[in-house]
Amino acid sequence: MALRVQGLTLRYNEVLALDGASAQFPIGSMTAIIGPNGAGKSTFLKSVLGLVAAAGTVAAFGGPVAQSMPRIAYVPQRAAVDWSFPVRVIDVVLMGCYRKTGLLGLIDAATSAHAMAALARVGMQDFARRQIGALSGGQQQRVFLARALAQGADLFLLDEPFAGVDAATEAAIIAVLKALRKDGATIIAVHHDLSSVAAYFDRVLLMNRRTVAEGPVATTFTRAALAQAYGPALMLDPTDLRSEGPTERPAA
Amino acid sequence: MIWQALLLQAGYNAALVSLGAALLGAAAGAAGAFLTLRRRALMSDAMAHATLPGIGLAFLAMVALGGDGRFLPGLMLGAALTAAAGLWAVQRLARQMHEDAATGAVLASFYGAGIVILTLIQGLGTGRPAGLETVLLGSTAGMLRADALVIGFGGLAVICALWSLRRPLAMVAFDPLHARMMGVNPRRMDATLMALVLAVVLVGLNVTGLILIVALLVTPAVSARMWSTTVTGTATLSAVIGAVCGYIGAAISASVPDLPTGPVIVLLAAGGFGLTLLIRGRRDG
Amino acid sequence: MDEFLLFSLPPMLIASLAAIACVLPGNFLLLSRRAMLGDAMSHVVLPGIVAAFLLTGSGSGVVMGAGALAAAGLSALLIEWVTRRARLEPGAAMAVVFTTMFALGVVLLETTGTSGVHLDVEHALYGNLESLIWLGGPPPELLRLALIATGLALALRLIWRPLVLATFDPVFAQTQGIPVGWLRAGLTAATALAAVAAFQAVGSILTIAMLICPAASARLLTRTLPAQIMASLGFAVASALLGYVLAGYAPLWLGLPFTLSASGMIATVSGLLLALSALIASHLARAAL
Numbered sequence: 001m002a003l004r005v006q007g008l009t010l011r012y013n014e015v016l017a018l019d020g021a022s023a024q025f026p027i028g029s030m031t032a033i034i035g036p037n038g039a040g041k042s043t044f045l046k047s048v049l050g051l052v053a054a055a056g057t058v059a060a061f062g063g064p065v066a067q068s069m070p071r072i073a074y075v076p077q078r079a080a081v082d083w084s085f086p087v088r089v090i091d092v093v094l095m096g097c098y099r100k101t102g103l104l105g106l107i108d109a110a111t112s113a114h115a116m117a118a119l120a121r122v123g124m125q126d127f128a129r130r131q132i133g134a135l136s137g138g139q140q141q142r143v144f145l146a147r148a149l150a151q152g153a154d155l156f157l158l159d160e161p162f163a164g165v166d167a168a169t170e171a172a173i174i175a176v177l178k179a180l181r182k183d184g185a186t187i188i189a190v191h192h193d194l195s196s197v198a199a200y201f202d203r204v205l206l207m208n209r210r211t212v213a214e215g216p217v218a219t220t221f222t223r224a225a226l227a228q229a230y231g232p233a234l235m236l237d238p239t240d241l242r243s244e245g246p247t248e249r250p251a252a
Numbered sequence: 253m254i255w256q257a258l259l260l261q262a263g264y265n266a267a268l269v270s271l272g273a274a275l276l277g278a279a280a281g282a283a284g285a286f287l288t289l290r291r292r293a294l295m296s297d298a299m300a301h302a303t304l305p306g307i308g309l310a311f312l313a314m315v316a317l318g319g320d321g322r323f324l325p326g327l328m329l330g331a332a333l334t335a336a337a338g339l340w341a342v343q344r345l346a347r348q349m350h351e352d353a354a355t356g357a358v359l360a361s362f363y364g365a366g367i368v369i370l371t372l373i374q375g376l377g378t379g380r381p382a383g384l385e386t387v388l389l390g391s392t393a394g395m396l397r398a399d400a401l402v403i404g405f406g407g408l409a410v411i412c413a414l415w416s417l418r419r420p421l422a423m424v425a426f427d428p429l430h431a432r433m434m435g436v437n438p439r440r441m442d443a444t445l446m447a448l449v450l451a452v453v454l455v456g457l458n459v460t461g462l463i464l465i466v467a468l469l470v471t472p473a474v475s476a477r478m479w480s481t482t483v484t485g486t487a488t489l490s491a492v493i494g495a496v497c498g499y500i501g502a503a504i505s506a507s508v509p510d511l512p513t514g515p516v517i518v519l520l521a522a523g524g525f526g527l528t529l530l531i532r533g534r535r536d537g
Numbered sequence: 538m539d540e541f542l543l544f545s546l547p548p549m550l551i552a553s554l555a556a557i558a559c560v561l562p563g564n565f566l567l568l569s570r571r572a573m574l575g576d577a578m579s580h581v582v583l584p585g586i587v588a589a590f591l592l593t594g595s596g597s598g599v600v601m602g603a604g605a606l607a608a609a610g611l612s613a614l615l616i617e618w619v620t621r622r623a624r625l626e627p628g629a630a631m632a633v634v635f636t637t638m639f640a641l642g643v644v645l646l647e648t649t650g651t652s653g654v655h656l657d658v659e660h661a662l663y664g665n666l667e668s669l670i671w672l673g674g675p676p677p678e679l680l681r682l683a684l685i686a687t688g689l690a691l692a693l694r695l696i697w698r699p700l701v702l703a704t705f706d707p708v709f710a711q712t713q714g715i716p717v718g719w720l721r722a723g724l725t726a727a728t729a730l731a732a733v734a735a736f737q738a739v740g741s742i743l744t745i746a747m748l749i750c751p752a753a754s755a756r757l758l759t760r761t762l763p764a765q766i767m768a769s770l771g772f773a774v775a776s777a778l779l780g781y782v783l784a785g786y787a788p789l790w791l792g793l794p795f796t797l798s799a800s801g802m803i804a805t806v807s808g809l810l811l812a813l814s815a816l817i818a819s820h821l822a823r824a825a826l
Contacts, residue, residue: 051429074433084624085289085426086477086486095423098434131481151434293629294573341812345753348815352628353572353753360576360746361808367742367801368784375788375795389643463580467636474629510647515640522637533622 001062002027002155002186008047008056010040017043018054019209025188030181032191032201032217036230039208041190042077045157049074060155068155070099073148075158078140083133089143090128093118096150118150119143122176138169145176156180158189174200197221254507258500266506269392272400273498273517276459277468279407280452281494282414284469285476285487287449289425290442293470294352295342298359299446300453300462302338303331304366307387307457311373322384324399328454335450338362390461390514392502399458406455410448414487421445422483459498460514468494471521475528497521543671547679549781551669552743552803554682555735556773559747561689562727564766567752568704573628574613574725575748577635578732579741581605581612584642585733591649598677602733609729612638613722664740666781666799678738685734689727696720701762739800746804747773754807754814772814776807 003025010018018040025031033041047054049072050065060068073096093115094107100114119125122142132140141161148156156177162170177187177200188205191197197204197217204221206212206229213225260267287296310330311321319326338358345354370384414421420441423431428438449469456465476490501517559575566572582605589604590596612634620630669676693700703710703717711717728748735744755769780803785796 046429049429049433051432069433069435072433074429076427076429080429081427082291086481086483087422087426088481091422091482092426095419095426095430095434098419098423098436147430288626288629291626291628293626293632294576297576297632345811345815348757348818349753350567350570350572352570353567353749356572356576356745356749357753357808357811360742360749360804361811363742364746364801364804364808367798368805371796371798371801372788375793375797464636464640466632467640470629470632471636474623474625474633478623508648512643512647515643515647518636518640519644522633522640525633529619529622534624 001025002029002060003048003188004059005044005048006057008044008054008058010043010047010052010054016209018047018056020056021207021209021211022056023205023207023211023214025186025203027186028181028184029203030177030187030189030201031203031205032189032197033205033207034191034194034197034229035207035212039229041207042159044207045074045159045188045190049157070151071153072155072157073151073153075141075144075148075156075161077159078137078164080159081140083140085132087132088128089119089124089130089132089135090115092132092143093128093146093150096147099151115146115150118146121149121179122146123172136165136169138165138173141165141169141173142176145173149180154183154185156185156187156189158187160190160192162191162193194226254504256507258503263506265395266503268397268400269395269506269513270499270502272395272403273392273459273502273513274495275404275407275498276452276456277472277494277496277498277517278491279410279494280456280465280468281472281476281490281492282411282487283445283449283452284471284473284494285483285490286414286418286421286425286445288470288473288477289422289483289486290445291425292446293466294355295339295446296449296453296469297466298338298342298355298362299335299450300465301359301366302335302362303453303457303462304334304363304387305369306330306332306334306366307384308366308369308373309334311384312369312376324402327387328457331454331457332450334362334366335453339446339450386461387457388461388463389512390457390459390464392459392505392513395458403455403458406451410451411491413444413448417441417444418484418487425483459502460517464514464518467518467521468498471518471525472497475521475525478528478532493521493524497524545781545785547671547676548666548669548799549778551676551679551682551738552666552777552781552799553774554679554686555739555743556747556751556777556803557770558682558686558689558731559735559744560751560769560773561686561693561766562724562731563748564752564755564762564769565700565704565724566728566748567756568762569721569724571627571724572749572753573631574616574728575732576745577612577616577631578609578729579736579744579748580635581608581638581642582733582736582741584608584638584645587642587645587649591645598681598737602681602737605733605736606729608638609733610726613725613729664736664738664743664800666739666743667785667796669738682734682738685730689731692727696723700724739803743800743804746807747776750804750807750811751776754811757814757818772807772810776803776810780804780806 001024005023008018008021021044035041046052048058058065097111097115100111116125119128122145124142124146161173181187201217204217205214206225208229212229213220287293307327307330310327314323314326315321341358342354420436423436424438424441431438453465456468460468472490472493475493476486480486480489497517497520501520502513505511505513505516566574585605585608586601589601593600615634616630619625619634620627669678699715700720703715703720707717732744751769751772754772755765759765759768781799784799784802788795788797
């Protein structure tokens with residue numbers, strides 16, 4: 001199991017952000033975390049990483065998360081980043097090599113080559129010397145993925161990787177993610193677009209402060225579970241039926 | 253006269269002031285680059301204003317102990333203590349309100365307390381507070397060799413520390429969550445950066461005074477940022493701008509009577525920023 | 538008693554009125570997260586006053602006030618322009634603009650020989666509240682501040698509803714046809730007016746304190762905006778009176794024959810009240826859990 005989360009609970013002042021959320025993420029799986037706004041999806045990711053202090057137990061690769069930190073990569077929401085920051089693409093990726101170079105260490109040719117290789121894997125090697133703010137939204141996402149790759153991670157936590165990117169870029173990112181999974185990586189992404197869940201992911205975690213349902217897309221991503229997570233008011237567009245579980249799919 | 257000053261030919265004292273101001277400018281520029289990247293520009297303003305009560309209290313304490321109230325290291329220690337207290341107060345208040353409000357509140361009330369203490373010193377008649385009030389706007393006229401050495405070595409130490417910590421500082425400023433995952437403690441890095449900025453503020457009290465030191469930290473940094481696409485480039489350029497403004501500003505002020513050093517340096521830096529805006533500013537803005 | 542009426546009552550009234558004039562826009566600055574604008578405004582008053590004096594040669598309060606207002610307006614425009622043009626965070630833009638203007642003020646003051654004759658920097662920073670006594674009539678600052686505080690209160694009452702909406706949710710307000718930009722500019726102008734009026738009487742440091750501290754204290758302890766504003770007025774007047782009394786009498790109680798800076802003491806008291814409110818608020822929050 002890449003990640004095992006049990007009873008994650010977090011209170012912000014008087015608001016319960018997470019209420020005993022639990023989930024398991026097998027190695028090599030690709031999981032979408034879905035749920036309504038305010039369901040605590042981003043908070044879930046951050047508490048898993050210990051970036052916010054929540055109660056509950058989290059184990060990564062069978063041990064404490066802190067021990068596996070080098071293997072875990074976190075890609076923040078686009079809005080959380082100051083894009084006018086004076087860093088070039090290659091500098092961002094080199095930040096992922098920080099554990100190797102150390103606090104004061106200089107960056108040698110091997111480290112640079114490593115960072116360039118990571119950029120090449122996401123198809124961004126030609127943009128290495130651009131300032132990060134000069135890229136499109138999707139390109140920026142790919143740079144952050146490259147940073148995660150440079151870090152040598154095999155567990156990827158992504159917070160809304162497809163927010164604000166166009167369809168072509170979305171396809172490019174998903175291609176990179178699927179290639180990573182083929183190499184044995186585990187991917188967990190907060191996702192918003194219900195219609196693409198089945199096409200992109202093999203597992204789903206439906207949550208609304210607590211776990212509503214989790215498991216393979218085929219058996220878990222059902223109308224009943226969605227209604228439970230989002231409330232009965234959710235009206236699914238008929239074209240979204242593709243994303244529904246097989247039990248409700250019309251017989252072919 | 254101005255050329256003599258620029259070439260360090262205008263006398264020993266003027267040369268001392270020019271070199272000291274240049275080193276201070278470099279240190280402030282470099283530290284300010286990281287400070288503005290971390291979006292804490294105004295924090296330095298609160299810090300600078302919060303030195304005033306410390307200076308007053310240190311003066312009182314030293315006089316009470318029978319010493320010379322204007323002993324510079326003692327004053328700086330007092331200033332450092334209350335500035336640190338002010339920083340702590342900003343962080344504490346920022347848990348309950350927007351950081352802006354916390355900064356302004358601490359700035360005003362610490363500064364107010366400082367003024368109360370200055371009037372107390374005046375009333376007690378233990379010393380001419382006029383000597384202390386130079387910390388408001390700085391005074392390079394009476395700069396001694398020892399003061400210049402303090403500024404020089406302090407500035408160099410700050411620059412060396414920033415150079416060696418530039419990567420983790422940049423990581424924390426760009427993406428603190430990621431920095432934390434990479435084993436950098438953002439809180440510790442922020443504290444370190446604030447300590448370095450505090451060091452700049454303390455050595456700068458003599459030159460620009462506590463009201464204008466914030467300009468030396470922020471103005472070169474925001475100009476440099478518009479020219480460079482890397483953190484190291486921004487910090488280096490900012491240090492160079494700061495050094496040049498410090499040097500020329502001190503030279504100009506030495507050769508024109510009644511022209512105070514600190515404000516001249518600030519105006520030069522502002523001129524540089526104005527030029528930068530005209531050349532590199534966003535046209536559609 | 539007569540002595541109190543002549544020497545203590547006018548400065549206490551002036552301090553209270555200055556505090557009230559600052560608190561009214563201060564509440565909205567705080568809510569729209571522009572609290573430090575007050576800091577910037579009160580620093581740029583100095584060059585405005587110096588320039589007005591140099592241009593007209595007149596030392597009258599009205600002329601200098603006009604100069605200060607012009608400088609405040611100019612700096613507000615500059616801050617907006619720099620923020621957009623350099624894509625800076627507002628804090629950094631503010632720091633650049635107000636330090637530049639302040640430096641300009643000091644240079645003008647020192648090089649033109651104005652210094653020491655009519656103005657000096659220290660006076661500008663912490664005012665001269667103690668000298669505003671009844672000399673055969675009320676000090677002119679008293680009437681001016683009373684007028685400005687009343688004017689600000691009336692204006693606030695008049696545009697209350699749209700101002701609240703524009704502060705809370707500017708985007709929605711815009712869609713409702715509320716001139717958000719104008720309200721924002723109006724708030725800036727009100728801040729400048731309060732800062733200039735208060736500055737002439739009590740100095741810049743007290744102005745900053747009064748623009749921020751009482752409103753921040755009130756916000757921590759109240760839940761509705763009207764309550765916040767009433768509480769902030771209370772905090773402001775309490776700081777002004779308590780600070781003035783402490784500055785004037787505390788040394789006497791200790792047997793020391795002098796007084797302390799009233800402006801400084803009022804600023805200190807307002808800060809202490811804020812610290813107290815923060816402690817109470819976090820205590821209440823913990824008790825509620």
